[in-house]
Amino acid sequence: MNIIVCVKQIPDPAAPGALNSDTHTLKRDGKLVIDDADMYGVEMALQLVDAAGGGEVSLVSMAPNGETSGMRTALAMGAAKGVLVSDPALQGSDALTTAKILAAAIQRLGGADLIIAATESSDGYTGTVPEQMAEVLGLPSVTFTKKITINGTAIQASRQTEAGYDEVTCPLPAVISVTAGVVEPRYPSFKGIMAAKNKPVEQVTASDLGVLPVGWAGAGQKISSVTQAEARQAGEIIEDDGEAFNKIVGFLENLKVI
């Protein structure tokens, strides 16, 4: 069983987000980390390969400046190798271009039995890249997967819905997107971290993959303005002295809720 996991590398989410003033895109020039959302996919892939009794987990990522530190985290967890697509021309790429690039990187790895992504990234949260990738690759897909087992040539998945969940079957090869909380991502061991340093990550450009046009030229949208929303004002804040519940009762009475 060979599995490819999409790993997005993003600015540290603990730092407040900011926009580049000229391009209005998210600032991504500092050091990048693996998107938490993708840790679940990496963990799930490692468990599925284990359960299948053989095969390996590979990674694909698209990131600026040849950044691989987030990929190294996934390699330290146990992934074997990766392809990084990095190219100044990719700046400003929309979700569709990202999907085309990742699909081409997946093909460069020779495809896989299963491709895993997160339902949405923490910084962009377009939430369409996995399904767009499936369409580019001509594969079936199961989105919002919260549980999955593989029996031979098909997957059995629980797919989260607005009201509960669906049981879905899907033949391999396929693309799935997974939700947070599906599995508990492991911490890389010291041995894993050392081994990750020597694992191969091939770096390619968009034109190496034959995907054109990309970046601003390929995006079917332009940003016309950025404004501040009207801020909501904070009201009364009180320390509980044991009687604060009465404040809430009074507040609800005033609103005629009780």
Add this chain to the structure above:
Amino acid sequence: MAIKNVWVFAQTSDGVATTATLELVTKARSLSENVSVFVSGDGAAIAAAVGDFGATKVYAANCGANLPGVAMASAMKSVIDAGESPELIMFPQSYEGRDTMARLSVKLDKTVITNNVDVEDATDGVTVTTPIFGGNTLVTSTFTGSGPHLAAFRPKSFTPEASGGAAAAVTAVVVPDLGVAGGAQVNAVHVEETTGPKLDEANVVVSGGRGLGEADKYAMVEELAKLLQAAPGASRAIVDAGWVPYSYQVGQTGKVVKPSVYIAAGISGATQHMVGMKGSKNIIAINKDKEAPIFGIADLGIVGDVHKVLPKLIEALKARN
């Protein structure tokens, strides 16, 4: 210049058009005289409702056991190829909406813009507005090139208003052969029942977060909700921890709520939580950390321990009944 025609991707619940659908139809009719609805399943069942809100046509495709994304996108593509292309397609920001627009975007080679709260027919083209950084900043983007433009909207972005239109005409659309891409099949549907009012429609919402400490303590939230005829909600932290089902989640990847009162108990107020509840008319927050971001938007903030404040509040409300 008005938009020539707009499609709305409709969602139904028990065969009835959802409020999110009617919100989009309402907005669509302010942009165009030709509003059509695209639905998976029984078109006739929603024809009167969507007609009343301004749609004149319903395209209905039957997905069978296929996941709707790939099937609906193929059905839409076949209508577009037959020459009935809309300029704009509005999707609800829901699972099926997102999947369908993603598949369709590749078939049409068109960009998608998701998470929008507004759309306008501006002089330089169709523009959409997307909140970022928890709704503090609004980004306005313009679609370039020709349509159909694909945009998804967060629930409650528009107010649904009936126009008194006649029932829409229904056209059946055959789902083309999906080939390999259509391999995913739904075998069983599970509904996680909740009692009381629906989370996204309730007048009062009581949500709990990680500050409750442990799963059992969520019972306090449920009890308070019951006393206030409110819907219980949750932050993602406790959904991920398995304390409550996903259908309770409020926020960016959960439900958008705009009740007249929102009570947040033991919730920090992460930006992804706030985008789902910021529109509430009144916000009450209980948190032991006075620096918690939730206090920045609360009308009444109690700096205190949920394990002390909630039981007393529950007792006081019980005493009134």
